[in-house]
Amino acid sequence: MFKLISAAPSPFARKVRVALLEKSIPFELITVNPWNSAAKVQIHNPLGKIPILIIDDKKPIYESSYILEWLEAKFPKPSLLPVGIEETLEAKYLQVICDGICEAFVLLFIERMREKNKRSTSWEGRQFHKIEGGLTELETIIPESGFCVGASFTIADIAIVATVEYLSMRFEELRIREKFPRLASFSDFHGDRPSFKNTIPTPQQLNANVV
Ligand SMILES: N[C@@H](CCC(=O)N[C@@H](CS)C(=O)NCC(=O)O)C(=O)O
Known part of the structure; x- marks a missing residue:
């Protein structure tokens, strides 16, 4: 197995x-x-x-x-890609944005583990802008409900819900649900899907030695 x-x-x-x-x-x-x-x-x-x-x-x-x-x-x-080359490329593109947002948040989160006087505010700002930029791009592209590419459930839907729920859990001050209402509604629409319900993210305590 x-x-x-x-x-x-x-x-x-x-x-x-x-x-x-x-x-x-x-x-x-x-x-x-x-x-x-x-x-x-x-x-x-x-x-x-x-x-x-x-x-x-x-x-x-x-x-x-x-x-x-x-x-x-x-x-x-079952395929987790949409039918058609253009649609498949679009689904992969959406996944790239989601991964980029989450990677920027990880960098921000880790930076914030340093003692306050050792943190770089410009580094934090760079990551914050990537997160906001990526979410703004998604907010303009995706629908409020249904599948975001094609007529079936795909990697793009998975990546978007994983990103929205991760940031909702880990980054309260972003207020993602208020600032990005389509993303919030899209994520809620899929919330009852068993594969999402069975994988709800939970926080993990990080050891200060990381930085
Ligand atoms: N681009 C990678 C990102 C994976 C990633 O950043 N994983 C984090 C946990 S969320 C990790 O293992 N970090 C440990 C480290 O970087 O030392 C992927 O998509 O798999």
Whole structure:
């Protein structure tokens, strides 16, 4: 059986968990804190990040968007890509924005773990602008309900819901639901889907030694 090394708050790991559930692929969930060196994530991924999918006796695979590509290639049904090349490219584009937003937030979050006098406000500002810019782009593109590309549930829907719910949980001061009402409504529309309900993110305490 596959093993997925994951972290409870991670939107990247959540994308993979949702895809595995949607494709009814059994897996063992291994929840770690990747920021804690005791988690030894690097044994499986030289880049030291989760999610990591461990596939029996094969090399582990990592990087959430690559894992989703891999799953789609090996387990094409049900497809998590829309029909048509343009639609597929659009779904992947939306995933790129979502990943970029979440990566910028991780950088901001980690910077804020430093003592106040050691933080770089310009670095924090750069990350904040990326998050706001990405969300503003999504807010103009996506519908309030339904699927955001094509006529079926895709990686774009997964990435958007994972991003919105992650920021709602981790970044209260952003007030994402008020500032980006279409994103909030889109995310609520999908909230009852079992693959989302079973993977609701929860916070994880980070050790101050990270920075
Ligand atoms: N681009 C990566 C991002 C993964 C990522 O940033 N994971 C975080 C947890 S949310 C992590 O493992 N960080 C540990 C570290 O960077 O040391 C992906 O999509 O998989």
